[in-house]
Amino acid sequence: MIFKRMLAAAFLITGAGLAQIDTGSIVGTVHDSSGALLPNASVTATNKATNIALATITNGSGEYQFNALVPGDYSVKASASGFTSQEVPNIRVDVQSRPSVDFTLQVGNINQTVQVEAITPLLDTQTANLGGVVTTRQIQDLPLNGRRYADLALLEAGIQKNLTNTNNTAPDRFSSNGNLETQNYFSLDGVDNNSGSTNLQEGSVQTVQPPPDALQEFRVQTRTYSAEFGTSAGAIINATIKSGTNQFHGDIWEFLRNSDLDANSFFNNLNGVPRGHFSQNVFGGTLGGPVLKDRTFFFVDAQGLISRKATTLQSAVPTPLMKTGNFTELKNTLPNSPVAGQGACISGNVVAASCLDPTGVKLLNLYPNPNIPSAVAIQGTPKSWTGSPNYQFVYSVPNNTYSYDIRADHSIDEKNRIFGRFSDYTVDRQDPPWTGNPVAGNGNFATHYDIRGKSVALGWTRVLSSAMVNQLRGGFSRDNAHSDPVGLQLGTSQAS
Secondary structure (H helix, E strand, O other): HHHHHHHHHHHHHHHHHHHHHHHHEEEEEEEEEOOOOOOOOOEEEEEEOOOEEEEEEEOOOOOOEEEEEEEEEEEEEOOOEEEEEEEEEEEOOOEEEEEOOOOEEEOOOOOEEEEOOOOOOOOOOOEEEEEEEEEEEEEEOOOOOOOHHHHHHHHHHOOOEEEOOOOOHHHHHHHHOOOOOHOOEEEEEOOEOOOOOOOOOOOOOOOOOOOOOEEEEEEEEEEEOOHHHHOOOEEEEEEHHHOOOOOOOOEEEEEEEEEOOOOOOHHHHHHHHOOOOEEEEEEEEEEEEEEEEOOEEEEEEEEEEEEEEEEEEEOOOOOHHHHEEEOOOOOOOOOOOOOOOOOOEEEEOOOOOOHHHHHHHHHHHHHOOOOOOOOOOOOOOOOOOOOOOEEEEEEEEEEEEEEEEEEEEEEEEEEEEEEEEEEEEEEEEEEOOOOOOOOOOOOOEEEEEEEEEEEEEEEEEEEEEEOOOEEEEEEEEEEEEEEEEEEOOHHHHHOO
């Protein structure tokens, strides 16, 4: 029995520690006009978006604190018997922030309220964390190619993209103060959001990737972590999905790029290759609001990205003479056939027509003719082909990405709040071909990826006393990636 109680206590303590990832706090003291501390003073913090109020009292040292606050704007009011009340109407609480708000109450009627309209800019003097908050305004207003919020982490000092890895296109593969890219830790709504298949999911290290418009804000922490972040040596990125409020709010978006206004490349123009097609369409929307005013709220978002990008490839293909068995345009001399009885099939780099395999001829005819003028052999001129690529073509690379998030928040009473969130992320894309062979099933041995990521978060916040708050968080995430080679059919069906 003692062991079970100890295990339960350890579970509650651990849950409370980890839950601080995506919430904030307000702390402070209450004095009278002489500077003496006021114990048992009443302090109330009200979320201005949802009108949900939390109450506490100061301890024997006149101190108070509100823990596990959902990020947002709050008003804080302090009152005590025999003193006028005082209210600070605009306090911003960010992820992992602990603004300090002190009150000095004057002797008077408690029903009178003094409102402090302007206060000294708030500094976080409660922690030693190094980092910064990327606010809702920054997330929505700064341009993002591909609409990936993690790109904004580069705004913080000490965060650098690995420019030496040209294949690294994932937005969350960055280095924090020289640490490895894979040592960063991503959290969404206080639960783990780290992928186990980073080699396939475009190199991403996140299980799900909500669109920027779905985020309340996120904090990038780069140094002096607290104990709950002992699993990571790199940056800590804590993101929070928006919650619904007492007012309906939402937005829709459409970002379109295409090749109509793009210039062709220099080498495409040089070789007479037309401009490749490119299109990128990012669309989506959000909606949030009340289910029951001051009690229950919802928020949903969805986003789709459809992209088609042309990739220019070069290859070496047989010339028209080579397709007939005439290889005189090659600089090297063909060896005689090692097959018994066919030693006389090759003479002067020409294969006798009687020695040509009919299926092989059909396969050769599947290849297009050379189209790079500077590399095309002079037809009929011996040794006129250098062996360099003589054919260039454009290949379209598809990429379809879809995601959605659903969140619900409910205030049971003044001491109990719960929330739940479900996220889904789907990628259907293809890598550029790794071979320039234009015949390999029209796929050129590209790889097709089918990636699925899902995440669930549940939370319960309970105020146990004026000095104790317990947060319980549970989460489940799963991502899987399936890859298939494209272009293994080498055209034998056409040649049969």
